[in-house]
Amino acid sequence: MSNLNDALEVTADGVHAVRLAEPAGAEHLGASLYELQPGEEMVFHYHVQREELLIVLEGRLSLRTATGWEELREGEVVAFPRGEHGAHGYRNDGDEPVRVLMISEMDGPNISVYPDTNQIGVFDAGQRAQRRFGALFNVADAVADYGGLGRAKIVPPAPGRHRVVIIARHGRRVGPRHCYVIVARQRPGSGGDRAARGASYVALTGRKALRKSVIASRTRWSRTRSQWSRPGKSRSLEP
Numbered sequence: 001m002s003n004l005n006d007a008l009e010v011t012a013d014g015v016h017a018v019r020l021a022e023p024a025g026a027e028h029l030g031a032s033l034y035e036l037q038p039g040e041e042m043v044f045h046y047h048v049q050r051e052e053l054l055i056v057l058e059g060r061l062s063l064r065t066a067t068g069w070e071e072l073r074e075g076e077v078v079a080f081p082r083g084e085h086g087a088h089g090y091r092n093d094g095d096e097p098v099r100v101l102m103i104s105e106m107d108g109p110n111i112s113v114y115p116d117t118n119q120i121g122v123f124d125a126g127q128r129a130q131r132r133f134g135a136l137f138n139v140a141d142a143v144a145d146y147g148g149l150g151r152a153k154i155v156p157p158a159p160g161r162h163r164v165v166i167i168a169r170h171g172r173r174v175g176p177r178h179c180y181v182i183v184a185r186q187r188p189g190s191g192g193d194r195a196a197r198g199a200s201y202v203a204l205t206g207r208k209a210l211r212k213s214v215i216a217s218r219t220r221w222s223r224t225r226s227q228w229s230r231p232g233k234s235r236s237l238e239p
Contacts, residue, residue, distance in 0.1 A: 004033055015040050021106070022127060030106040030126075033057070035099050036092035044089030046157065048111040052080040052104040054090070059098035064089040066157035080160070087115065087157035113154050120154065 002023040008016035011032075021031035034042070044064055054063075054077065061072045066087050072078065080086035092098045106126035113120050123134035142152040 008035055013042060015042065021103075022129075026106070028106055028126070030102075030104045032102050033099060034102060035097050036061075036090075037097055038092055038095055041091035042089050043114060044087065044116050044157075045112050045114050046080070046084055046087040047082065047104075048113065049082055049107060050105045050110060051082050052086065052088075052102060054078045054080070054088075055101040055103070057099040057101055059092070059096055060094055061098050061100060062091045062093045064091070065160050067159050084113075084155045084158045085160045087113075087160070115154060115157050118154060 002018070002020045004018070004020070006018045006020075008018055011017045016035045016037075018033040019031075020033060021029050024031075036042075054072075056072050056074050056076050058074055060074065063070050063072050063078065066084075072090075078088075080088050090100070108126040108131075109122060109124045110126065111120060111122055118139050119136055120139060121134070121136045123131050125131045139152060139154055145152045
């Protein structure tokens with residue numbers, strides 16, 4: 001069992017976070033709530049075989065992709081596909097903390113690519129408790145190419161096919177490639193526990209594994225309609 005309001009801990013990236021998916025019993029999904037203080041950031045990177053989804057729960061977030069920087073407002077959602085098209089980093093450029101929910105596949109082995117430093121990180125298992133090996137490598141120090149490609153170079157970031165979505169209240173669906181995300185809001189006065197009435201629900205369902213993880217939050221979403229950017233183009237959002 002886990003809760004969005006659990007105590008924050010400092011991660012290896014130096015930011016405060018709550019790990020949500022593994023304590024909740026998820027086997028193939030990862031979910032972490034990050035609280036970024038002003039000036040804190042997540043390093044620019046992508047995963048070779050791991051899709052990710054970002055949801056801004058509170059505040060405004062500066063997002064970096066291969067096409068540059070853009071601002072995300074509270075309630076907005078961005079999907080990062082596997083590979084170089086999903087390269088991303090983000091930063092809190094404001095004066096108040098920003099709360100971000102990150103959701104990802106947790107399959108292993110994992111390869112993370114860091115284009116700014118020409119490094120790759122590798123670990124052998126998705127679940128942290130099952131990992132036996134992990135290391136960060138400088139690609140420039142490679143003793144040789146591998147796989148018969150004739151070169152030892154990382155694939156540079158490419159313009160993303162991600163969509164920027166303003167989260168909806170009533171059963172809207174956003175479409176990352178490898179899982180479904182359904183956002184719904186229970187109407188006040190409807191059945192169920194009184195404390196849960198009016199709460200927002202984010203349901204995650206894998207396309208292949210048919211597994212589902214549901215996260216409940218009383219966060220007030222700032223928009224009521226779903227808005228999509230065109231695939232293949234990054235959309236800047238005005239304050």
